Amino acid sequence: MGYVDEVLASVIEKNPSQPEFHQAVKEVLESLRPVIDANEEAYRKDALLERLVEPDRQFMFRVPWVDDKGQVQVNRGFRVQFNNSIGPYKGGLRLHPSVNLGIIKFLGFEQIFKNSLTGLPIGGGKGGSDFDPKGKSDREVMAFCQSFMTELCKYIGADTDVPAGDIGTGAREIGYMFGQYKKIRGLYEGVLTGKGLSYGGSLARTEATGYGLLYLTAEMLKCNGSDIAGKTVCVSGAGNVAIYAIQKAQQLGAKVVTCSDSTGWVYDPDGIDVAALQEIKEVKRARLTEYKNYRPNAEYHEGRGVWSVKCDVALPCATQNELTLDDAKTLVANGVTAVAEGANMPTTYEATQYLLENKVLFAPGKAANAGGVATSALEMSQNSERLSWTFEEVDSKLQGIMVNIFHNMDDAAKRYGFEGNYVVGANIAGFEKVANAMTAQGIC
Incomplete structure (x- = not known):
């Protein structure tokens, strides 16, 4: 059994009942075979793939909140910090009844390579809750978001982990979460992206x-x-x-x-x-x-x-x-x-x-839909510099990033004899940068 097959078998054994995570890992590792086969001895010795598929840490927590009828509701919150070899963890918060640990892990794993492809210094993470904002009043959404952030704020920060929006998490939810973070931590920093324009958000996000x-x-x-x-x-x-x-x-x-x-x-x-x-x-x-x-x-x-x-x-x-x-x-x-x-x-x-x-x-999505996280990283830059760029400036940078992503995955596919296969190209281009950073930083 080859190195890739061993790691795939281990992922399935260690993470039962997480089919989305299994699928994401399989799709990536299968397409990385030419790279891994060429470097198998070094990667196996450093257990690079085993470290890549295992999150740095994962949090699961209770989120109690009170609905408009005075009834206490309890949801489950998640944050998976997958890999920060090239920058702070970065990835959205999904609020949807389908959310579970396996889905958050699949999204976080994909985020590693998507963020790498942008060329910006951001690592991979993801989070969310099985809370459904649909049909809830603004007050109920605020109650949930404040309770959710009361726990999540212990693990995130502008240079540690910067969440963003995702399905179910728009400007309203980000605003409530940011307000709670600021109140508890006493910090006004770019800890969330997708913020409103009046308090640090980016045009074109x-x-x-x-x-x-x-x-x-x-x-x-x-x-x-x-x-x-x-x-x-x-x-x-x-x-x-x-x-x-x-x-x-x-x-x-x-x-x-x-x-x-x-x-x-x-x-x-x-x-x-x-x-x-x-x-x-x-x-x-x-x-x-x-x-x-x-x-x-x-x-x-x-x-x-x-x-x-x-x-x-x-x-x-x-x-x-x-x-x-x-x-x-x-x-x-x-x-x-x-x-x-x-x-x-x-x-x-x-x-x-x-x-x-x-x-x-x-x-593939890790390349084609990377524009959101790329612009989130541009929002982080604007927050750090205390600046606000015009819509045209952000849109121009976004277009340049997406064109570069295409050419990077196109070039990677050609280098390994898979011309026209952008799934292989995107995975290789994203992986190489992360693998080089992990190797340079030692076993950690």
């Missing part, structure tokens, strides 16, 4: 993940003799990433015809109306069933089905494992040329392999 996804997708198409302009695009999701991916795609000349939420999906042959989508989701916090009120020619369907629509480019922007093998087969049959992940690991392992085998350009 809201748009960053969606915009970054399109900057990388456009560069990938350009370098393969194509152009995003004129393409028909299918997007899943209707949250922050999806909305701004749709907006930027349309600015670049593409036509986006779908979006979705947890109850159903919309097909709009005339192109998704971003203003209507923003009003439904960001203002009303309503369901996509309302979209037809704005666009009578659009179709609303219950359940899932975004990937049944014929398109040139598919951008999964909702959640993990939403694009299955059957979906991949449908997309290929319908002539898709490129898939880029806006969410974290939204394509199953089998679907990813099928797309690669059928010569579909495929940009």
Whole structure:
């Protein structure tokens, strides 16, 4: 049994009932085989892979809070600090009923390589809770966030661990958490990113993940003799990433015809109306069933089905494992040329392999959706310098970072004989920087 196989078997044995974590580790280590085989003796001697797949530390804690009826509720909070070899831990806080330790570990592991790919000095971490902010009053959300931060504040700091937003954690939640951190620790520092503009937030942070996804997708198409302009695009999701991916795609000349939420999906042959989508989701916090009120020619369907629509480019922007093998087969049959992940690991392992085998350009999430964390790191820089950059300055830096990410993963894939395989390229490019830093710092 080779070194990679030994580590994979150990991860499954030590972390039972964590399938998302197993999947993330397998996807990364399988694609790293050429690098690991070339350096197996040194890596095995230093147990580099064993140290890479084991978090530095993981916290799980009780979060009690009082609802509007006076009833005490109890949720479970998590923070996994995975690897800080190239900088302080950095990664979002996910608030969603599906959150458990395995999902947080999968996200934190992915974050190591995503953050490395940005070229910025940030390590990998992730956190969150099984609390669901949907349907809660502002006061209930504040009560939860204050209780959550009362415990979390013991383990984070501007030069230690800098959380950010994620699914369920927007500007409102970050504001409540920042206020509680400041009150307890007595520090006004850039300990959270995604903050409001009035207290240290960065312009373009809201748009960053969606915009970054399109900057990388456009560069990938350009370098393969194509152009995003004129393409028909299918997007899943209707949250922050999806909305701004749709907006930027349309600015670049593409036509986006779908979006979705947890109850159903919309097909709009005339192109998704971003203003209507923003009003439904960001203002009303309503369901996509309302979209037809704005666009009578659009179709609303219950359940899932975004990937049944014929398109040139598919951008999964909702959640993990939403694009299955059957979906991949449908997309290929319908002539898709490129898939880029806006969410974290939204394509199953089998679907990813099928797309690669059928010569579909495929940009993995750790590269394609790195724009959010890249801009979070830019927010950290602005906080440290007590400066605020213009939208155009941040957007320009973001575009440069995403273009560089594409070329770094493209170059890494070519160096190891996997030209065009950006899954292998992204993992190798992210891994090499982390592995070199870990080796330089000794066994710690």
